[in-house]
Amino acid sequence: MSMVAGREPSADGGGLSIDHGGAIAVDTEQLRDLGARMRSVASEYEHARAAVRRAHALISSAPETGSGVDVGALQRSVERIDELCVEIENACTGTLVMADAFEVVELRAQAEALALTDAAAASAVQARADRLVADDERIGTMAEWLVAGWKERRFEGLGEQYDLAGALPPLFLAGAMVGVASGLGTVRPGMTLAGKADPVQVMPVKTSAPNAPAGLAAAFRRIPGAASQVAVEKYTMVGGATRYVAYVAGTQESLPWRSGKSEPWDMKSNIELYQGRASASYQATVDALGAAGARPGDQVDVVAHSQGGMIAAHLAMESDFEVSMQLTAGSPTEPTLGEDQTLIQLRHTDDVVSALAAGGSAAGTGSPDSFTASREGDPHDGMQDLTLQTHHLETYIETAEMVDASGDPRAEALDEYWDELGQAVEVERTEYRAERKG
Known part of the structure; x- marks a missing residue:
């Protein structure tokens, strides 16, 4: 499936929420594409980190050229780039796990719907969901969390x-x-x-x-x-x-x-x-x-x-x-x-x-x-x-x-x-x- 935008739902001062419905946030392929683009950004940061490290090493090995350069600032830059690399990699991993979790929710819903008309197709779809969950235990937990959150929101104010x-x-x-x-x-x-x-x-x-x-x-x-x-x-x-x-x-x-x-x-x-x-x-x-x-x-x-x-x-x-x-x-x-x-x-x-x-x-x-x-x-x-x-x-x-x-x-x-x-x-x-x- 795909959609214009996701859930983070838009909301205004009147409490209006606009989303695709259900627990799905965005198209899983779009989310995986986002993860891939984040990974390419992480790669650029790694190149930058390597370049700064080389500059730090060269300047440190030639004291006569280092007097006009803040070597400590270069070292701090390397450390900050290291931190950013870790943050981006974590965000990338989290994005891809979230994409799998959304897909599990979608596959389970498809299997439930197909069970009424095509048991074999329902079984095949459920098997795909089960394989995703087996690959990473976080995926199943996150899928259940998404559905639970949706169930909690759907009757807000009713009682x-x-x-x-x-x-x-x-x-x-x-x-x-x-x-x-x-x-x-x-x-x-x-x-x-x-x-x-x-x-x-x-x-x-x-x-x-x-x-x-x-x-x-x-x-x-x-x-x-x-x-x-x-x-x-x-x-x-x-x-x-x-x-x-x-x-x-x-x-x-x-x-x-x-x-x-x-x-x-x-x-x-x-x-x-x-x-x-x-x-x-x-x-x-x-x-x-x-x-x-x-x-x-x-x-x-x-x-x-x-x-x-x-x-x-x-x-x-x-x-x-x-x-x-x-x-x-x-x-x-x-x-x-x-x-x-x-x-x-x-x-x-x-x-x-x-x-x-x-x-x-x-x-x-x-x-x-x-x-x-x-x-x-x-x-x-x-x-x-x-x-x-x-x-x-x-x-x-x-x-x-x-x-x-x-x-x-x-x-x-x-x-x-x-x-x-x-x-x-x-x-x-x-x-x-x-x-x-x-």
């Missing part, structure tokens, strides 16, 4: 919200425990939705001709509200080629006793999608794309919140559309994407719904430009925690605004995507309302 006499923290932490214990928070390769979705009817309710969004926050603001659940924008590019962007809403009906009624974006669909079963909301999204003109093989990008993130995951991993860009906020799951698919995730570490993803994969997912932007969505405890304010789309839009303003190279790389959409000669937006039938 520190409104207390309500001690009743609420266990409830908030339950989301994390469900995700960790069930393993359902990561959609693994080969996992497709099972069963048959409830029948739905999809109707267009509004059309418009907007410009392309110019940033992450602007894109999330286009997710529809109560009157519709899906919006599809058809982009006609120069030359006549078309592409689509689907904006998929989160849960519209959260009352459990109203599940299974006319609203497809309800708790029934939430449970079905999280458990890997077909939902009315997923089928409605596919139908809305078809109604907007999208056909198998067409490029369809997805912007989604909450339940919409689970829909986006399966659109990217099993639909007939080519989903190369996926932007999600507060999704209960994380897809396992290929290196030709970019995943931009917004996550709040104190969001109980996002916690259902259990932090996703330790190795991260998606293309080199993929990243996860995370922060504690609401560091102040209060009554707003009862309404899950940290999960609201408005709170995630605030996070998106922070990403837009961050100056992080991964966020700036998204500018190319907005510019590409902005080259469209026509944009047709249709919002759709879906209802269960029968």
